[in-house]
Amino acid sequence: MKQVLHLRVNGQDHAVYVPAHKTLLEVLREDLNLTGTKHGCELGECGACAVLVDGEPVLACLALPIELQGREITTIEGLADGATPHPLQTAFAELGAAQCGYCTPGVLMTAKALLDHNPHPSREEIRHALAGNLCRCTGYAKIYEAVERAAENAKMPK
Amino acid sequence: MKAFELYDAATVQDAVSMLSKFGPAAKVVAGGSDLVAGVMKDWIHGKGMPYPEKLIDVTTIPEMVGIKLASDSATIGAATTLSAIAESPQMQKGWRVLTDSLFSVASPEIRNLGTLGGNINQRPRCWFFRGEKFSCYKKGGDFCFAVTGDNRYNAIIGGELCYIVHPSDAATALLALNASATIAGTGGTRTVQFDNYFTGPREDVLRENILKPDEVMVNVTIPRLAPNTKTAWTKLKFRQVYDFALVSVAVVATQENGVWKDGRVVLGGVAPVPYRAKVVEQALAGKNIKENAKAAAAAIKTVARPMSANAYKVDVATALIEKTLLDAIA
Numbered sequence: 428m429k430q431v432l433h434l435r436v437n438g439q440d441h442a443v444y445v446p447a448h449k450t451l452l453e454v455l456r457e458d459l460n461l462t463g464t465k466h467g468c469e470l471g472e473c474g475a476c477a478v479l480v481d482g483e484p485v486l487a488c489l490a491l492p493i494e495l496q497g498r499e500i501t502t503i504e505g506l507a508d509g510a511t512p513h514p515l516q517t518a519f520a521e522l523g524a525a526q527c528g529y530c531t532p533g534v535l536m537t538a539k540a541l542l543d544h545n546p547h548p549s550r551e552e553i554r555h556a557l558a559g560n561l562c563r564c565t566g567y568a569k570i571y572e573a574v575e576r577a578a579e580n581a582k583m584p585k
Numbered sequence: 586m587k588a589f590e591l592y593d594a595a596t597v598q599d600a601v602s603m604l605s606k607f608g609p610a611a612k613v614v615a616g617g618s619d620l621v622a623g624v625m626k627d628w629i630h631g632k633g634m635p636y637p638e639k640l641i642d643v644t645t646i647p648e649m650v651g652i653k654l655a656s657d658s659a660t661i662g663a664a665t666t667l668s669a670i671a672e673s674p675q676m677q678k679g680w681r682v683l684t685d686s687l688f689s690v691a692s693p694e695i696r697n698l699g700t701l702g703g704n705i706n707q708r709p710r711c712w713f714f715r716g717e718k719f720s721c722y723k724k725g726g727d728f729c730f731a732v733t734g735d736n737r738y739n740a741i742i743g744g745e746l747c748y749i750v751h752p753s754d755a756a757t758a759l760l761a762l763n764a765s766a767t768i769a770g771t772g773g774t775r776t777v778q779f780d781n782y783f784t785g786p787r788e789d790v791l792r793e794n795i796l797k798p799d800e801v802m803v804n805v806t807i808p809r810l811a812p813n814t815k816t817a818w819t820k821l822k823f824r825q826v827y828d829f830a831l832v833s834v835a836v837v838a839t840q841e842n843g844v845w846k847d848g849r850v851v852l853g854g855v856a857p858v859p860y861r862a863k864v865v866e867q868a869l870a871g872k873n874i875k876e877n878a879k880a881a882a883a884a885i886k887t888v889a890r891p892m893s894a895n896a897y898k899v900d901v902a903t904a905l906i907e908k909t910l911l912d913a914i915a
Contacts, residue, residue: 428588428590447588447589447590447591448586448587448588448589448591469626470622470626471622471623471691471694471695472827474692474694477694480697483668483697484694484697485694485697485698486694486695488622489616489617489618489621489622489695489698490617490698491591491617491621493591494591494642494644537693537694555693556693558692558693558825558826559691559692559693559694559695
């Protein structure tokens, strides 16, 4: 059964006509063409599809968009401020914290939520916050360093 | 995933009437991380387990979300997220064994979506039950594939007919805390101690608890701990995130000068229900906990009946019980 869903994504309101059982991941990628959010395991086990809902990271492959109408959804496409990258993006680029890059959007969104709550996290806090984001290249050390670098360069646009 | 219809319940009564009107193909959903992303995406169904056609969302019921503190207890709405409970300073202060158990569930992203009621009432993770091609007892079939197949993660205690282990970390901690659940159904509301909530395969192999098809778990009430109560939580898993318990242990012990007065030792990952290890509790009664932890932990061996490939879990359980007892009094 198709119906119109009203979703607020990256500050923009969208009306999409989709089957009610589509996941948020499917609607973002297939109906809104926001393909920055990656399709990983689709079982809630890898974190590649992490997006923010009202500022908290959730897995888009598990969430039903019909339940998220009226909530503020933020994807990787909404992370930069126009042409200015988010400090996390700058730090990841500077330190080469992306290898194949597939986990990177989910990592960045989860790290953004962490820094928004806790601007100066310890390494341990970063590890806990990113525990749900698997990197198949196993490039975790660079990822942690880049989050720390972003926190240091802390003129964070909110 | 097959198409389904989704209904937002406004009140508990609303959810109950929809469940009773729609019948067995209707299911309550909250976070959906097990029902939608597990059971339905993986097409887990069978003769005794119809594929859900109508989902009733209970996260839209205000009285089912949030934590209420009273002088003698805490009451948590069943649709409260695991993150909200685990991160609550009051819950951490009063019921650390519960918040520790919740922090050990899945990943931060899933805890942001998953709820207390969903965690307690999730379906088992046995890979034969989760395998689309296996028509096992739990789905209404006529065989337990774990008996002849790879049973390394299956039950070591209390398995018969079906050898699942109960997957919920929250349930293990809540049983140790002597908590109770409020359940609403067409016949009204009832309160059930977790002692009497979980059921084994002999009682009804198609479910893991007493919740009837037209009932909803509304909230969970946890009594405040008596003075001199020590608690601890241990969960062993193959990796540090996204994993269910190989064995978990919750200890809630009331002691005086290190001597066991009263308390509970509850194991997860070993039996079809969260398993209260009374043999261990009895071995500690009136004794110094530190001096007797090792011997008391070993008492679990007297009730364990491992299968062909999971005898190692008996040793794991023995070691973890001792560790958790010592952690509690440390």
